[in-house]
Amino acid sequence: MADPYVVDVPLRWSDMDAYGHVNNVQYLRLLEDARVIGFREWFPDRPALLDEGIVVTRHVIEYxxxxxxxxxxxxxDMWVTRVHGAGFDLGYVVRDPASVGxxxxxxAETGLALYDFAGARPRRLEPAAREALAAHVGEPVTFRRAGR
Amino acid sequence: MADPYVVDVPLRWSDMDAYGHVNNVQYLRLLEDARVIGFREWFPDRPALLDEGIVVTRHVIEYxxxxxxxxxxxxxDMWVTRVHGAGFDLGYVVRDPASVGxxxxxxAETGLALYDFAGARPRRLEPAAREALAAHVGEPVTFRRAGR
Amino acid sequence: MADPYVVDVPLRWSDMDAYGHVNNVQYLRLLEDARVIGFREWFPDRPALLDEGIVVTRHVIEYxxxxxxxxxxxxxDMWVTRVHGAGFDLGYVVRDPASVGxxxxxxAETGLALYDFAGARPRRLEPAAREALAAHVGEPVTFRRAGR
Amino acid sequence: MADPYVVDVPLRWSDMDAYGHVNNVQYLRLLEDARVIGFREWFPDRPALLDEGIVVTRHVIEYxxxxxxxxxxxxxDMWVTRVHGAGFDLGYVVRDPASVGxxxxxxAETGLALYDFAGARPRRLEPAAREALAAHVGEPVTFRRAGR
Incomplete structure (x- = not known):
């Protein structure tokens, strides 16, 4: 089982809302950035995997x-929690590298599905992509709340 | 069991991303708007419930x-799926009123917790707020993917 | 000279920043929305004018x-301040309809240029579009600060 | 006259709009980031200058x-184009460090005014802040379009 892949994601001052904290919705924006940055390394020869069709099917996030x-x-921290015929799931932990304790x-966890936008239909995950993902498979995400 | 409360939420052109669709993260932004608009009607006498401390503890969303x-x-459509001592959960369906089929x-579902920002600690849900919420209690959200 | 065209633009709670005011950058977002909403009425038969190529060349805004x-x-309030061979300028006033005083x-003012994305070159403003714009021509924007 | 101060500002994938380019409004967001990052160095001993009250009074931007x-x-590139009793103006050039040609x-240019939020009134620029700004004074911004 692989160590989690670690992505540095910069914040923006505007991520804060009127309460003065990074807004809960913006956390998902940070995860989007983590995927965009990370997938370039995970799939160096396959930008098409990203550009030509990958869609988010679900998110679960606990703050x-x-x-x-x-x-x-x-x-x-970003890793693969599941691989199936038409996509895969990612787990994440958003952490502070400078903090102790x-x-x-x-x-959080995100479900992703491969999609053929031109043909408007799901795509199968190709063997090369499965292999690239296998290097990043890890444990299920440990959510506090069971069930969903 | 109450009918779902319905909120009209305007889109913005900028909600679309480079794929030409409303970005998955922006759906959560639409739900934030639905809460802000809806809670003014649900809690007409209690703006403090919102302004002085309610935090999002989790989101689950299926696209x-x-x-x-x-x-x-x-x-x-927005309704209450659970009420507990320190907060409550909301269920949502994002729909097209003009569409057929x-x-x-x-x-989606959001967990919310009452929070006393000044005292930096959780707050109890007061009886008046429980009563206001009771009018909006409905079924659990029907997600496709069981468990997490 | 025409009366200004008036567009109702909804705010979002998230338009506010950590200072608790609508963030200065979001005002430009509101103006984008005003254009998107307004142009559908200004150019009912010509969605292509918008979808196939109009680019913002400049903004000036005073808060x-x-x-x-x-x-x-x-x-x-949105109106045309200038029409030239390859584009046009818009003036705006962001107002509160409910307020007195x-x-x-x-x-603000925005410069717009027609652009042929496929051919990667500027486009000429066609006679029909010039005519549609003529109905909305108004005074120059009255900025406080002269020059730039 | 000082060399321009240079700030590296990361992009986000979501800065792109449905046209597949960084949206014109997001350029202003990048400039906000440049100010937030840069001012920490320009005013190391004076975070109050920023946190307790500085407001944007105008933007001019040419794409x-x-x-x-x-x-x-x-x-x-960020530099000071004007200092006056109650604020100052900044000039910027958004550039690609990796590009040739x-x-x-x-x-762009931004007008900033010091503001006392607690007292709801403008503030004077103090001598120490004037001095910090003096180190960054440069030429006026060269806009293509004269006047505004």
């Missing part, structure tokens, strides 16, 4: 601690 | 159909 | 008063 | 070339 803007990026801001 | 910008708002763009 | 989120939309949040 | 998302940041995406 653990408030986050305020700082110039230093947050760290996102409990520095987990959120844990 | 069902792509959505493209149009000037007409989408409809968000399957017009569900997403189903 | 006059802070704006906080409310469920009611703001009003954007000085209720101007911002005044 | 020079389309920008598409890439993982490398853009470079923003014409790699200017935009030039």
């Amino acid at each position: 653990r601690a408030p986050l305020t803007y700082r110039p230093e990026p947050v760290e996102v 409990d520095a987990t801001y959120a844990v | 069902r159909a792509p959505l493209t910008y149009r000037p007409e708002p989408v409809e968000v 399957d017009a569900t763009y997403a189903v | 006059r008063a802070p704006l906080t989120y409310r469920p009611e939309p703001v009003e954007v 000085d209720a101007t949040y911002a005044v | 020079r070339a389309p920008l598409t998302y890439r993982p490398e940041p853009v470079e923003v 014409d790699a200017t995406y935009a030039v």
Whole structure:
């Protein structure tokens, strides 16, 4: 089982909302950035995997601690929690590399499906992509709330 | 059991991403708007419930159909799926009021916790708020994917 | 000279930043919405004018008063300040329809150029579009600061 | 006259709009980031200058070339174009450090005013801040379009 892949994701001052914390919706934006940055390394020869069709089918996210803007990026641990014929799931932990003690801001999972936009239909995950993903498979995400 | 509360939520052209569809993260933004608009009616005498401390603890969202910008708002059905001592959960269906047939763009659930920002600690849900919520209690959200 | 065209533009709670006011950058987002909504009426037979190629070449905006989120939309007065061979300029006033007295949040101007994305070159403004624009020509924008 | 101060500003994939380019409004968001990052260095002992009250009074921006998302940041040259009793103006050039030839995406100017939020009134620029700004004074911004 692989170590999680770590992506540095910069914050923006505008990620904060009127409460003065990074807005809960923006956490998902940070995860999008983590995927975009990370997939370039995971699939170096296959930009098509991303550009020609991958769609988000679901997100689950639990918020653990408030986050305020700082110039230093947050760290996102990202790994594969499931691979199936037409897509795969990712797990994430959003962490603070500079902090000691409990520095987990959120844990999350995203379902992704390959899609053929031109043909408007799902695509199969090709063997080369399955292989690339296999290097990043890890444990299921540990959510606090069971069930969904 | 109450009928779902329906909120008209306007889209913005900028909700679309480079794929030409409303971005998956922006769906959560639409749900935020639905809460802000809806809670003013649900808690007319209690703006403090919102302004002085309610935090999102989790989101689960499943995407069902792509959505493209149009000037007409989408409809968000919003109801209460659980009430507990320190918060409550909301269920949503994002729908197209103008469409016939399957017009569900997403189903989702949000966990909310009352929080005393000044005292930096959770707050109890007061009886008046429990009563207001009781009028909006409905079925659990029907997700396609069981468990997580 | 025509009366300004008036567009109702809804705010979002997330337009506010950590200072608790609608963020200065989001005002430009509101103007984008005003154009998208307004142009559908200005050019009912010519969606191509918008979809196939119009680019923003410049913005000038002066902020006059802070704006906080409310469920009611703001009003954007929008009119044409200049028409030339390859594009046109728009003037705007962002106002509060419900307010008495000085209720101007911002005044602004946007330069727009027609562009042929497929051919990667500027396009000429066609006679029908010039005619549609002529109905909306108004005064120059009155900025406080002369020159730039 | 000082060399421009250079800030690396990361892009986000979501900065692109449905046309597949970084949206014109998002350029202003990049400039906001440049200010937030840069001011921490310009005013190391005076975070209050920023946190307790500085408001944007105007923006002028001219777009020079389309920008598409890439993982490398853009470079923003930032300098002071004017200092007055209650605020100052900044000039910017948004550039591509990796490009040869014409790699200017935009030039812009922002008016900033010091503001006492608690007292709801303008503030005077203190001598220490004037001094910090003096180190960054440069030429006026060269816009293509004269006047505004």
